[in-house]
Amino acid sequence: MIHFDVSPPLLALYIPLLGALLISLAGRWPNLRELVTLLTAGALLWVVGGMAPAVLADDFWASFAKAPALKLAEVLPGVWLELKVEPLGMLFALIASSLWILNSIYSIGYMRGNHEKNQTRFYVCFALAIASVIGLAFAGNLFTLFVFYEALTLTTYPLVAHKGSAEAIRSARTYLGILVVTSVCFLLSGIIATYAFTDGDMTFRPGGVFRRALADGSLTAPTLGILFVLYMYGIGKAALMPVHRWLPAAMVAPTPVSALLHAVAVVKAGVFTVLKVIVYVFGPAVLVRYGVGSWLIYVAGATILIASCIALFQDNLKRRLAYSTVSQLSYVIIAAALLSPLSITAAALHIAAHAFGKITLFFAAGSIYTAAHKTEISQLDGIGRRMPFTMGAFTIGALSMIGLPPTAGFVSKWYLLQATWETDAPFVLVVVVLSTLLNAAYFLPIVYRAFFVAEAKHDDAHHSSADGHFGDDGDHHGHHAGDHGEAPWPIVVALSCTALATIAFFFYSDLAIGLANQLRSGLP
Amino acid sequence: MNAVVLIDTLLLLLVTATAVAIIEVRSLYASAILTGIYSLLMALVWVNMHSMDVSFTEAAVGGGISTILLIGTLVHVGREEKPIKKRLHVPALIFTALTGAALIYGTLDMPRFGDPAAPIHHYRVPEMMAQTVGFVNGTPGKQKPPEGFDLDRYRRFDGRVTGPIPDDPKDTAWREKSILQTEGLMVPQVRAAHEPHAEEGHHLHPPDDFNGHVPNSVTSLLAAYRGYDTMFETTVIFTAGISLILLLRRPRREGYLQPGAALSDQVILRVVTKLSIPFILIFGFYVITHGELGPGGGFQGGVVLATAFILYALIFGRAALYRVVPPPVSDILTGVGVLIYSGTGAACMLLGGKFLDYSMLNPAVPGDGESLGMTLVEYGVGLTVSMVMLTIFNQLAEERST
Amino acid sequence: MLDAFEIVPNLPVLVVTVPLIGGVLTIVMGRGKGPWAWATLITGLVFYFTVLLMQQVLAAKTGTISYELGNWPRQWGIEYRVDALNAFILLTVAGVGFVTTLYAQKSVEKEIPQDRHNFFYAVWILAICGLLGITVTGDAFNVYVLLEISSLTVYALIAMGKDMNRQALTASLRYLILGSVGASFILLGIGYLMMVTGTLNMEDMHDRLAALPDAVHNRTVLVAFAFLLVGLGMKMALFPLHMWLPKAYTYAPSAVSALLSATATKVGIYMAFRFLFTIFGVGFSFVAMPANVVLSVAACTGILVTGVTAVRQTNLKRMLAYSSVGQLGYIVAGFSLANVNGVAGSVVHIFNHAVMKGGMFMAAGAIMYRLGRCDLRAVRGLGKRMPLTMAAFVAGGLGLVGFPLTAGFISKWYLVQGALEAPHMWPVAAVVLVGSLLAVAYTWRVVEAAYFQEPEGDSALVTEAPLSMVLPMWILIGASVYFGVSATFTGDISMRAAKSLLGGAP
């Protein structure tokens, strides 16, 4: 084992930053640039993975309390940037960094295949976004969390607006608008209020930071409730209705962006932050005791069902996936809101499980777009025969979404159902069952169409994309229905890998479950 | 009602009427001339209120320079105001009425007009007028009043002199004696020789501040106690001058001088001008130098000096003036005045005192140093003022001929 | 003779007299680069002095340095008084002044006729001198005189934009008239105060006011308070008395806009600090008088209204000008809270806004330098053509928004905390946050145009601004980022200043 002078979390933060710098320097030579991207991604995974054993160790929590904070910078007296590794963040960082590699491979195929402009900016921003994600994952206090949360919004904005078309800019405005409004108005005020109530103590710790304030009466239950609402709606990235609109809007981005960021990084950053706030800021026990978190179950439940219903009626593939994401995110939130140790585990696992499934689905959508320039579900008749790998992977992703074995979705859903049973929450049970049915109802027809409906003749990609808002105006370089096969090989490789990972997660989920359990064991 | 109040009332009535006329009259020329008249009336008001220096300045500035400025401007921008249909601007009237009402409301709690008990008359100023600030400071670390000295009583004291005045004019000690002893206050121990930095925070100002050199307390306040304000007053004038150059001066390639009609063909004017310019110059220097003793000072004197040059330019043409004072020279001289002032201040600082501590100029006899410093700065003010006025005149005149 | 002279004890006065003498000497510096080099030297020297002064203040036991001009006791003569607050403001003004002077060279070369550079830089230095003088003095009337110096120079500087656009003239004249009325109100207020206190020294005034049997019901004091408030409001462009500002900043020469936005109104606010906190005292201004309500309502309305107006502008400089009024609203809203966090936020935002807005105006000026205009159409696609300039603009914009790790965030952090602490003042917190959203709206229009649109016309051909512009720009923007990441210095100082202001006269 090489001894690092820099501590691993810091290194993990610096690698993508350094990568961004190198990528921008290598901007003129596309091959070198993409090589740098891949190398950076690999290095990141190596570093992040190297930290995992320590987190899984039995005496982790004992050392956690004692471990000195890794201060990056003291912004104000009493307010500093701090990194600290804990199981939840570890899990998130692992997912993000491992999927970044696959995503980079995929991006290369996609960006080249679609002749996108400003590719250097794309890769740089991508690396910066990953850096933000790593910072978010290892954030040691609320302030650091907020900093990287905002940084993530900012670095992903150029990715969403990448095309520079009117549509892209408008959607990017929505994206930025909603995320910034919620985070500035609610999250920041919540954080400042927390700072005031805890006398400047914002360090994450299992069991929450409010105990003292609650004990001495300076913080009352209603105020705690208001704070909780501020946090839940302040974290706009969690896409809790009605602040979910940015997510469909962001689908205008190139597919790799949608795939990694809006299936993995950004949205997961949202639910991850929710989970982190519930576990380390409020503490489930505190929330249960003061009874201020129960409303979240109903809001999340409603979000799951409504988003699923909307997804049902979307013809645009990426839009349907987006609403599916909205609904799936609320799975995590509803699990977290149950506030039992088991449900927290379920929430953590679902973050991981959903990531693999959803990235596969997005990869597939992008693959279809690259190869066939099709964006609408109604155009997908018979496409499974032309693109067997893509649609096969799509099927696996869909199954994972529905939660059928042997896919990742099943694992987390299983834990969730267990938790529901344990906490005796019939509403959640109903929601889970109903939404499973809805998931099936909006995913399976696509699979059916792709494999079992005959391809229509004279279907012209040009005209069909006219009413599709997403992924329009690519270079129409001679593609017509009937003369396309699979997408470029990097795309196929990437999506096959993620599809396999989705299945593998079912069989080899020890690492994720271990981390989730470690998280549970830390709860007081 | 005595004569002073009567004159005051009459004057103020006239002033108010003139003010209304200035605002309402259509012709801008009339307005400008009325402004001059207004200033002269104001000067009378100031005299009536015993403010000779302000009066002098108002007459020189308002009656002289402002009017020249205004008329010089009117030549370029037209004489008539555009007719406006609505004579009365109602919102403005309401706004001004409200503001005025607020100001009058504020006067209700003021001390009566001329009340000797008003804070301004008995709180800080008496020491300045009696020029005993250097000794009554009460500031920690400075020369402290002697044991048993009743500071409060001293401050309440109105400065009346009783007792005999010695024949020997050099003997100024009577002032302390007469002012202080007759009121039962102790006489401070006056040091014969002031050693600089004899002790930490040692104060160099003599007990009577200027050794009796500066009977005009307006000048002592202006140039010594508040000399720093006056330095910036000079800077304001300097700034105005170079701002005018910035805004009005034509590019140099066009040349400074445009042909303009001079009145030099008239013998009477030539002779009288040549005759009076020396008098004007002497008077100007007199006013500057005499500032310590009576009304006047650098500013008023500077304006007087400027008029000599302006008169010269009017009669003999600006070409002649430029031969006497070429624009580059006058540009530089405007700055030199400010430099004399600030340089005097800086010299005091370089000699180890504080900025503008004139007593440093002559540590052996601090009062004389004060006097010297004040004269120097008055000349600085005078130089800057006269040169700026000249510059302003030149710029306006240049503008005219293009 | 020079052996008796020491720099350190004379720092407070050197800060003002060095630029005074230097400014006057500028007129003999000839043409070409002479005046600029001289101005850079002088402002650099002043900046060095302010740094030394800051050290002195931090080291001083009482936290205050007093300098009696002419060695006259302060109640009679004029006193310079430096505490944490004005040392900080001095540092800001001198620092930004220095960097802006560095920046000015190219821009002035292009915008001002060659034959009057010496006069231009003379006025320029005197403007800085006036602003520094206001900041350092402890005498109420001295404030007025120096205020007039700074105003007069600023009128002239603004009017120098006349060769680019004639509206600079009307902007300058309008400012002249409003500014003079404002200054007259201040003079009147000082006169009323002098009438009841009999002194001009600020601290002396405070003591006398405190000793007044019933100051709260003394009608003279009340009217003095009201007129000072209005006069200061005009000088610091507090909404709705800001009418002069947008036009003046839009049409002034670029370097002047940068200087003014960063210093002129800031010093106005500093005066408000001195009058409200030092002379009248917190108890009078904010407890007995409804200054907190009046100021916070004006500030909050200003933040919202000017924010919306800024979003609707196409001219970058005009947009920044409106944004400045809004940002001043933050500062005013902060100190109207009259608690430690609020005032600290206010003080720190004076600095933060100065560096951010200064940098942004410099960026706008750089665009102006290259393209002769700086509107949204001109910046299209400039993200690639002038990457450093646009990046500076965006970084500054993020600061205005208050993104974490920018200086703006620090201000917001204190302000929101202060607003939440003060009773019934939470709407201020809401407005501060909404205001930052408006900042997103107007900044983002530029981001979209610069990075996601294709250039047209001249914009497609331009190259990056010269280094002498980019470097100062990045010094300021860099400072705004640095003091966003590590704000312990600025935070500490402003906390100290806030505490001394609230603890009555120091």
Place this chain on the structure above:
Amino acid sequence: MTGALGIYNYWIYVLLMMIGLYGVIAKPNLIKQAIALGLFQTGIFLYYISMAVVDGGTAPVWTTILDGAQKYEGPYDNPLPHVLILTAIVVSVSVLAVALALIINIKRAYGTIEYDEIEAMDQADKRADYQRGQVTDAADDVEHRQEGHHHA
């Protein structure tokens, strides 16, 4: 002066100031505004000088007997306001000078010195400036271009 007028003497200055202020606001002619500004400031000077008056006072100049010795012949009027107003007068004439220089420049640039006419021209300039700099909803333009491209 035995207090016959009391504080009413102060009121004259308010009147003068307000005449000036009225002129500044109501008169569209810039020269008039500049003159009115001067009147406004003179009002304040009158206030300050009134402040300096002491019953039975005389000019604050000690009588010089000979060679520097001085005699008190008070009560003297207060010299402090006089000093302040000397400074203020200088400031006001400087402001007037700069204002007039600006007005001359305005006449050169606009051909008029009536505020309402200048304002109308400025508004027109501003509108033109606005339209020149406008980017009609940023991205619509791009769409137009693309449509054009398609049709071609």
Place this chain on the structure above:
Amino acid sequence: MHWNEVVCTVLLALGCVISFSGSYGVLKFPDFYARLHAAGKTDSLAQVLMLLGLVFVTPDVLTQIKLMLVAFILLIVAPTATFAITRAAHLDGLRPWTRGGPQ
């Protein structure tokens, strides 16, 4: 009343009357030149008379000399100023008023 005070009063009164008549003339006379004539003549005389009147009541010799000097200079300067003004008006093209002439 001392003799010098009597002389002073008489001179001052005379000055006032002349000054007043001059002012009346300024108001009544038909054109610029005529008005200036009234103003110029009377002003010089009235001012000199008043200054001389003051000389008689001033105790200080220095001040007396100063006053007489002022009177002397006024005697020279005031008519010259009047002359300069009329000259300027003439150069400017202002025609004198004549009975029945062009307005």
